[in-house]
Amino acid sequence: MVAELLWEAANLMLIGMVAVFAFLLLLVFVVQLLSAVMQRYFPVKTTDKTTRVESGSSGPSPAVIAAISGAIHQYRQQQ
Structure with missing residues (x-):
């Protein structure tokens, strides 16, 4: 009786873990596929890094800077 219940519990656990793993694996492949499709049909335009850094x-x-300095000066005078 107890052995049968343990066997059934182990089977249910195994089936559940396989189902979750399969779903997550499918989710990863779908996200990668969507990423590839979006990059192919809607590419991201890159800007020149030197212009952005400068x-x-x-x-x-x-x-x-003057506004911040004035606010700090006024705050210190109030205390």
């Missing part, structure tokens, strides 16, 4: 490396503008 424009982003200038830092905050002097007006922003």
Whole structure:
């Protein structure tokens, strides 16, 4: 009696684990297929990295720095 229940539990566990593994494997293949299709028909346009780095490396503008400095000065005077 107990052996039959353990055997049935092991079978159910094995069937469940195989089903989950198969679903996840199918999910990975579908996502890779969709990724390949999207890259083929809708390619991502790349920009020149040097232009992007030069424009982003200038830092905050002097007006922003002045506003932050003024706010810090006013905050310190209130305390």
